[in-house]
Amino acid sequence: MEKITPLFNWHKNHNGNIVEFGGYLMPLHYSNGILHEHHTVRTKVGLFDVSHMGEFHFSGKDALANLQYLISNDFSDLEIDKTRYGILVRKDGTAVDDLLVYRMADEEYLVVVNAANIDKDEAYIREHLFGEVVFQNISEDCGQIAIQGPLSQELLKRLTPINDMPYYTFKGNVDIAGKNVLISRTGYTGEDGYEIYTAAADTEFLWELFLETGKDLGVEPCGLGCRDTLRLEAAMPLYGHELNDETTPLEAGLSMFVKLNKEKFIAQDALSEKPLKRRIGLQLKDRGIAREHCDVYFNGQKVGVVSSGTKSPTLNQSIAMAFVPAELFKETQFEIDVRGKLLKAEKVKLPFYKR
Amino acid sequence: MEKYYAESHEWVMALDENTVVVGISDYAQHALGDIVFLSNAEVGDTVTFGERFGDVESVKAVSEILSPVDGKVVEVNKDLEDTPELLNAKPLETWIIKVEGKIDPSKLMTEEDYLALDKDH
Numbered sequence: 201m202e203k204i205t206p207l208f209n210w211h212k213n214h215n216g217n218i219v220e221f222g223g224y225l226m227p228l229h230y231s232n233g234i235l236h237e238h239h240t241v242r243t244k245v246g247l248f249d250v251s252h253m254g255e256f257h258f259s260g261k262d263a264l265a266n267l268q269y270l271i272s273n274d275f276s277d278l279e280i281d282k283t284r285y286g287i288l289v290r291k292d293g294t295a296v297d298d299l300l301v302y303r304m305a306d307e308e309y310l311v312v313v314n315a316a317n318i319d320k321d322e323a324y325i326r327e328h329l330f331g332e333v334v335f336q337n338i339s340e341d342c343g344q345i346a347i348q349g350p351l352s353q354e355l356l357k358r359l360t361p362i363n364d365m366p367y368y369t370f371k372g373n374v375d376i377a378g379k380n381v382l383i384s385r386t387g388y389t390g391e392d393g394y395e396i397y398t399a400a401a402d403t404e405f406l407w408e409l410f411l412e413t414g415k416d417l418g419v420e421p422c423g424l425g426c427r428d429t430l431r432l433e434a435a436m437p438l439y440g441h442e443l444n445d446e447t448t449p450l451e452a453g454l455s456m457f458v459k460l461n462k463e464k465f466i467a468q469d470a471l472s473e474k475p476l477k478r479r480i481g482l483q484l485k486d487r488g489i490a491r492e493h494c495d496v497y498f499n500g501q502k503v504g505v506v507s508s509g510t511k512s513p514t515l516n517q518s519i520a521m522a523f524v525p526a527e528l529f530k531e532t533q534f535e536i537d538v539r540g541k542l543l544k545a546e547k548v549k550l551p552f553y554k555r
Numbered sequence: 556m557e558k559y560y561a562e563s564h565e566w567v568m569a570l571d572e573n574t575v576v577v578g579i580s581d582y583a584q585h586a587l588g589d590i591v592f593l594s595n596a597e598v599g600d601t602v603t604f605g606e607r608f609g610d611v612e613s614v615k616a617v618s619e620i621l622s623p624v625d626g627k628v629v630e631v632n633k634d635l636e637d638t639p640e641l642l643n644a645k646p647l648e649t650w651i652i653k654v655e656g657k658i659d660p661s662k663l664m665t666e667e668d669y670l671a672l673d674k675d676h
Contacts, residue, residue, distance in 0.1 A: 217588075228615070229588065233588050233589045234588060234589050234613075234614040234615065235589040235591075235614065236589075425588075425614060425615055429614060487592075487594075487636070488592065488594065489591070489592050489612050489617075491617070510614060511591040511592060511612075511614070513591075513614070518592075539594075539610070539617075
């Protein structure tokens with residue numbers, strides 16, 4: 201049985217095209233379609249229901265040590281009211297999930313994980329907890345709205361002062377129209393933006409408030425369809441595509457989020473080794489669209505596979521991310537098998553799009 | 556001229572005794588969403604009723620286009636190479652291929668019957 205977010209009825213009543221994603225019924229797009237919503241986020245501001253994301257709470261004297269042990273990044277110098285990205289890994293370095301860590305207080309952290317992995321993550325974390333730490337899964341109590349796009353700051357500052365919020369910082373216990381929220385300057389679109397965490401019960405009120413407040417800015421509700429094309433242009437990994445149970449953060453090109461200089465880290469040995477495969481960006485030179493699972497060829501030999509691909513609405517080019525053997529990382533000319541046709545593809549630098 | 560429809564949501568319309576044009580229905584374009592690419596047949600290709608002659612791709616999905624007629628492709632709509640979104644904007648005025656062939660009404664639906672069809676089941 202699929203789960204729903206506090207905004208499910210709103211989506212249904214506003215022509216949301218509902219699909220299953222990560223165990224949740226979510227809007228893929230609304231009446232105007234994915235392309236329109238994509239451009240709205242790149243040029244104005246869009247709202248996303250991301251209440252399906254999971255939230256965990258860690259507290260206690262050893263909360264930090266537990267995060268340090270299981271998550272690839274180093275959180276020892278993470279200040280209160282700051283956020284850092286990391287990958288939850290196994291002993292062999294493979295990714296259980298990717299996530300954001302928020303330092304709420306001295307010995308208190310909020311960890312935000314992918315919807316599809318909530319149960320898997322919780323089981324994995326509980327299996328490894330040590331010392332004085334209290335772990336809670338608070339996913340069901342939380343609603344989350346992402347406000348993304350160049351006008352997101354303009355929208356949000358009409359409701360609360362947000363002048364001094366650099367990227368990857370947050371403010372807890374902010375009052376918006378009588379509701380208690382946490383505002384985080386983060387996002388998954390490659391555009392400026394914020395993610396607003398609130399009580400499940402207050403989510404719909406705030407959603408409608410944001411839509412009303414940003415009406416003259418052109419704010420629109422946006423679905424998961426453009427969330428995917430936006431993050432793909434920005435080359436942000438999506439769990440299940442660029443990261444999965446068989447892929448390490450090094451293979452996925454996320455070495456800047458892997459810190460081995462830590463006292464105790466579960467994947468210390470595995471992630472000290474050089475990766476055997478690498479994530480690359482490809483741009484198609486022939487007409488066509490490469491999609492997930494398409495085979496990648498080099499010199500007529502099958503060498504890899506596409507993890508995500510689409511026709512980029514912003515660049516109007518066919519783009520893909522793929523995994524190839526590490527020894528081919530420097531090569532530039534590949535081919536992709538798109539339904540039986542080999543299409544030329546050239547390696548390009550990631551991200552495809554930068555604001 | 557009158558359009559006939561296949562169950563797979565393509566339409567076919569006669570231009571003259573031996574020439575027909577083929578497109579996709581308004582329902583099909585709506586179900587697909589934003590169309591961003593068309594992989595079309597080539598002039599000279601033989602098309603067969605009920606068999607794939609091309610693919611239409613939206614942002615999220617690829618969908619086969621099946622031929623609602625037997626015949627030989629005599630022209631393809633070149634405009635769709637760069638502006639496949641015409642299939643969203645004007646599905647009933649935008650033909651995809653022009654075929655030398657004849658409509659077989661016994662295998663197809665009239666527009667009235669097609670529009671009355673319960674397409675969600």
